[in-house]
Amino acid sequence: GENVEQHPSTLSVQEGDSAVIKCTYSDSASNYFPWYKQELGKGPQLIIDIRSNVGEKKDQRIAVTLNKTAKHFSLHITETQPEDSAVYFCAAIPSTSGTYKYIFGTGTRLKVLA
Amino acid sequence: NAGVTQTPKFQVLKTGQSMTLQCAQDMNHNSMYWYRQDPGMGLRLIYYSASEGTTDKGEVPNGYNVSRLNKREFSLRLESAAPSQTSVYFCASSGRNPSYNSPLHFGNGTRLTVT
Numbered sequence: 001g002e003n004v005e006q007h008p009s010t011l012s013v014q015e016g017d018s019a020v021i022k023c024t025y026s027d028s029a030s031n032y033f034p035w036y037k038q039e040l041g042k043g044p045q046l047i048i049d050i051r052s053n054v055g056e057k058k059d060q061r062i063a064v065t066l067n068k069t070a071k072h073f074s075l076h077i078t079e080t081q082p083e084d085s086a087v088y089f090c091a092a093i094p095s096t097s098g099t100y101k102y103i104f105g106t107g108t109r110l111k112v113l114a
Numbered sequence: 115n116a117g118v119t120q121t122p123k124f125q126v127l128k129t130g131q132s133m134t135l136q137c138a139q140d141m142n143h144n145s146m147y148w149y150r151q152d153p154g155m156g157l158r159l160i161y162y163s164a165s166e167g168t169t170d171k172g173e174v175p176n177g178y179n180v181s182r183l184n185k186r187e188f189s190l191r192l193e194s195a196a197p198s199q200t201s202v203y204f205c206a207s208s209g210r211n212p213s214y215n216s217p218l219h220f221g222n223g224t225r226l227t228v229t
Contacts, residue, residue: 006156034217043118043204043220044157089156102218104156 002027004092006105013080014113021108023090024072030092033073035064038087038107047088048075080112116140118221120205126227127195135190135224137205145208146188147172147218148180150201157204163188195228202226 003026013019023033031052036044050057050064050073057064061080066073073092077084090105118139127133139146148160159172163182177199179191188207192199202225206218 036218036220041222043206043222044218045220046217049217102157102159104158106154106156 002030002092002094002101002103004090004103004105006090006108008108009106010109010111012111012113015080015082017080019075019077019080019084019110019112021075021088021090021110022072023074023092023105024070025092025103026071027092027094027103028068028071029094030071032093033064033066034091034093035075036089036091038089040086044089077110080110082112082114085110085112118205118207118219120203120221120224122224123222124225126229127192128229129196131195132191132193133195134192135203135205135226136187137189137221138187139205139207139219140186141207141209141219142185143207143209143219144185146182147206147208148178148188148190149204149206150174151204151223152201160190160203192226195226197228200226200228 005024034049037047038044048062048064050066061078063076087107087109089107091102121136144165147162149157151157158174160178161180163169166185169180181189202223204223205221208216
């Protein structure tokens with residue numbers, strides 16, 4: 001069935017360094033790829049998303065890249081700060097299935113070391 | 115603007131007890147969802163409501179029931195709680211009809227422990 005694999009499960013970086021989280025999806029019909037950040041004790045919050053007609057999208061220190069041929073997409077955080085420490089989830093949604101068909105990755109716990 | 119509000123934040127139940135988790139959104143969203151989050155499993159969809167008056171099963175519906183009370187409110191009921199239902203439960207909403215992909219807006223969760 002449809003699946004999203006996310007790596008790594010944990011990631012530690014020094015403050016100021018970059019962090020990269022990768023996801024691979026199985027359904028080639030997927031066309032919407034959001035990323036969520038979850039802080040301790042809170043619900044996931046959307047931080048950036050990308051649609052299949054775009055290869056890259058940036059928002060300040062955050063960027064997402066999409067490779068439809070290889071069926072993978074990545075989150076890039078530059079100049080990391082302690083407040084970036086959180087769990088990050090990727091998701092993929094097949095174009096024909098709607099929002100209720102979000103398939104989430106299993107999450108990456110990012111620690112930014114001061 | 116509160117967004118998505120869930121109550122209670124924490125709950126401990128004994129096996130066999132029942133309870134209802136409440137969720138309300140003030141964003142005038144059409145669609146609402148219930149997810150559970152377990153370590154290493156990501157987020158799994160329990161039930162969703164595409165619009166007021168409709169509900170459908172998600173990936174893991176067994177042991178749960180839902181009610182879309184009105185456009186704002188979507189509740190999740192455990193009729194006879196089991197230890198396997200120990201989890202963090204998240205309610206979410208999205209603005210458009212589910213046939214159009216749109217971002218999910220999550221509440222802050224209910225942490226449920228069943229002993």
